[in-house]
Amino acid sequence: MAIRVALMGPGNCGSLALRQLINDPRFELTGVWVFSDEKVGKDAGELAGLGVTTGVTAGNDLDAIIADKPDCVVYTAMGDIRPRQALADVRTLLSAGINVVGSSVGVLQYPWGSLPDKHIQRVEDAAREGSSTVFFTGVDPGFATDLLPFAIASTCQSITQVRTMEIADYATYDGATVMFDVMGFGNELGDLPLLYQPGVLSLAWGTAIRQLAAGLGVEIDEIRDSVEQEPAPEDFDVAVGTIKKGTVAAVRFQIEGMVAGQPVVVVEHVTRLRADLRPDWAQPAHPGGSYRVEITGEPSYFLDIVPTSPNGGAPYAAILAAAGRIVNAIPDVVASAPGIRTTIDMPLGTGRGLYGLPA
Secondary structure (H helix, E strand, C coil): CCEEEEEECCCCCHHHHHHHHHHCCCEEEEEEECCCHHHCCCEHHHHCCCCCCCCCEEECCHHHHHHCCCCEEEECCCCCCCHHHHHHHHHHHHHCCCEEEECCCHHHHCCECCECHHHHHHHHHHHHHHCCEEEECCECCECCCCHHHHHHHCCCCEEEEEEEEEEEECCCCCCHHHHHHHCCCCCECCCCCHHHCCCHHHHHCHHHHHHHHHHHCCCCCEEEEEEEEEECCCCEEECCEEECCCEEEEEEEEEEEEECCEEEEEEEEEEECCCCCCCCCCCCCCCCEEEEEEEEEECCEEEEECCCECCECHHHHHHHHHHHHHHHCHHHHHHCCCEEECCCCCCCCCCCCCCCCCC
16 A cells, blocks of 8 residues: 655755655655745646646645645755744644654754754654654765765774765755855855854754764764855856855865864865865865765775766755655655654665656
C-alpha cells in the first residue's frame, strides 16, 4: 500500500520533492500547502513542473492538510526567515499523529546543544502525543556533513580532524531570498546579513558540528565561526539580478568545533558568483561546484562529491539531492519509533525502489 504524503512548501527544494512524490509509486500525494497566495489553487503537477494534472490542488490551510490524515508530511516551507512558525508547524503535525521529514527546520537535524532543552522537549512531547517521528536533513547541513563523513570515518584507525566543505558557484541559483537576504550577495562589504552576525553560523551549523562529534564520540568544548567577503571587480549579472562593482560577490565562512583547543570538526563554505574570484580559496572539483570531505587520520582521505543534472547547474543538482534524501527517508521515518531522529539513528538508505523511475 502506498504511503500517504502531503507536502508543505513547493519552493526550490519542495518542488523537486513534489516531483518525486508524484512519480514514485511508493507514495500517494494527499495535499500541498503553499505560503504565497498566487500558488493557491494550482495543481501539484504544475507546481512540480511536470506538465501533468494530478487532481491535487494547493491550499494554505494547515488544518486541511491534517484533515486528510497523511502518514507523513514533507516540510520544505521556508524556515530561515520564519523559524518559530516553522517549528510550531512541525509540533502541530506531530501532535496530530503525522510523521514529518524535511530540510527547512535545520536545527532539528541534531538539536541537542543548539536548541534550548525546553524547545526540544516540546517537540518530543508532541511526537509522543501523536506517536509520530520527525527527521530533518539536507545537503549541507545534511548528508555531506554527516552520512558521507561517517561512512569514510568508519574505515579509519585514527582520526585527528574531520572537515566538510561546500565549494559552489551560485551564479545560476535563482532563490532571491537566500542570495540577498540570507547570504548577503550584492551587499556592501561589512554589511552582514543575519547569517553572519556573531554566533549565528555556529547556531546554524552547530547541528552538523555536534552530530559529527557525537558520531566520533567526542565532546565539543566550543564552536567558533568566521567569515570573509570578496567584492565584485565590476558589474555583472547572475540569475537573480545584477551584482554591482564593489559589493559582495564571494563569501568564505568556517565553523570550527574545538576539542582541547584543537579544531576537530570543521565545516567550511566557499561560495562564489564568478569562478575567477579569490583563486586562493578552495577550488571545486568540477566547474559549478562540489562537496568535499577531508579526514586527517590514518588513513587520511580527500573525497570530492560532484552532483550533476542535465536539467540544471550544480546548485540545482545539490537541491535535487537534498529532495531525494528527504523523500527516500519517508518509509524509514514512518517505520521508526516516535521522537526526533537523526542520521545516527536512521537505517542506511540504499536506493531501494528507485530503479526504473522516470528521470
